[in-house]
Amino acid sequence: MKFSNLMTAVLLVAGLASTASAQTLQKINDSNKITVSYREASVPFSYLIGSSKSVGFSVELTDAIIDDVRKKLKKPNLEVATMPVTSQNRIPLLVNGTYDLECGSTTNNSTRAKDVTFAINHFYTGTRLLTKKSSGIKNYADLAKKTVSSTTGTTNAQVIRKYSADKNLDMQLILGKDHDDSLLLVENDRALAFAMDDILLFGLMANSKNPAALEVVGDSLQVEPYACMLRKDDPEFKKLVDGTINRLMKSGEFEKMYTKWFASPIPPKGVNLNLPMSEQLKANLKAMSDAPAL
Incomplete structure (x- = not known):
């Protein structure tokens, strides 16, 4: 089959598959x-x-x-x-x-x-921080050159990375595979704070091992609709x-x-x-x- 005909066939099949799945x-x-x-x-x-x-x-x-x-x-x-x-x-x-x-x-x-x-x-939310009350963290500036967790594949990881660069905070970002994993990084002191949508942070804190030891802090970075x-x-x-x-x-x-x-x-x-x-x-x-x- 000629290359042009082959490409036409491939594109046709791809188009049909796309239409069917849509x-x-x-x-x-x-x-x-x-x-x-x-x-x-x-x-x-x-x-x-x-x-x-x-x-x-x-x-x-x-x-x-x-x-x-x-x-x-x-x-x-x-x-x-x-x-x-x-x-x-x-x-x-x-x-x-x-x-x-x-x-x-x-x-x-x-x-x-x-x-x-x-x-x-x-729903509408914004990125904030979950941290231990004992950490002394109250806002993003307190995390300069410190370790912060977020979750792989989220907009929050992008937001906190950009904020750190824009403000020259040099935060060290580590990513959990899911929200529970990101919270665990804070609970086990591998990260000082977890950057995520505030509503998810409140929910995770409420159902954590020791809710009284945690708090949600920091300004809300950008409004995001769900x-x-x-x-x-x-x-x-x-x-x-x-x-x-x-x-x-x-x-x-x-x-x-x-x-x-x-x-x-x-x-x-x-x-x-x-x-x-x-x-x-x-x-x-x-x-x-x-x-x-x-």
């Missing part, structure tokens, strides 16, 4: 199965209690979307498969079709939007997912879910995060924007 509802309908992801340590969004049961605000959001998929496809017995993802593999596994929907604690930003599509934003991730170029599935979130926000069910996970005792220890809804999120209950972080 049309999520058709894929789900044909297989009678939807595969959704969960996170193992993103409290209170998506996390494990016990060895295999995932719970959290984003898990309930996922369940509501699945219910609407069942109704749309008229498949009340639709099979639901779940799989754990990490900050590092969540995007490639979604893009290649391994799973169909990610609602966890993923920041909606323009860089990621080159590879995936985001639904309506459902949103569910979908494959690109699939307007039909985005319309369904956005429709679910729209319905929950308009009906008041979203606010009830928020109260359950952010302002009430949550499993496994019954800790209450006592986190009022931010002004940005209150505004987005009306705007229903999917705008990325600036």
Whole structure:
């Protein structure tokens, strides 16, 4: 086969594969199965209690979307498969079709939007620091030439690295494979602070071995919206997912879910995060924007 013909064939096959993987509802309908992801340590969004049961605000959001998929496809017995993802593999596994929907604690930003599509934003947060109360750390300047942990594949690692360079702080950044691993680096004194979204830090602290020994400190670096991730170029599935979130926000069910996970005792220890809804999120209950972080 001539090289030009070979290239045409390769591009055609790649295009067909891309189209097939993008049309999520058709894929789900044909297989009678939807595969959704969960996170193992993103409290209170998506996390494990016990060895295999995932719970959290984003898990309930996922369940509501699945219910609407069942109704749309008229498949009340639709099979639901779940799989754990990490900050590092969540995007490639979604893009290649391994799973169909990610609602966890993923920041909606323009860089990621080159590879995936985001639904309506459902939370807003910013990077802060978790440290031991005994560390004396109160803000970023206290970490000059000190060791800081963050999690592989997160925007927070990029934010803290840039902040350190811009301010000439020469922080030594070490990366955990997941949020539990990054917290452990602080608990074991391998890092003085853990840089992450503040809500995740509060959740991790609440469920840590010794919550009273830890605190969240520092200014909030950049506002970041969380949103569910979908494959690109699939307007039909985005319309369904956005429709679910729209319905929950308009009906008041979203606010009830928020109260359950952010302002009430949550499993496994019954800790209450006592986190009022931010002004940005209150505004987005009306705007229903999917705008990325600036």
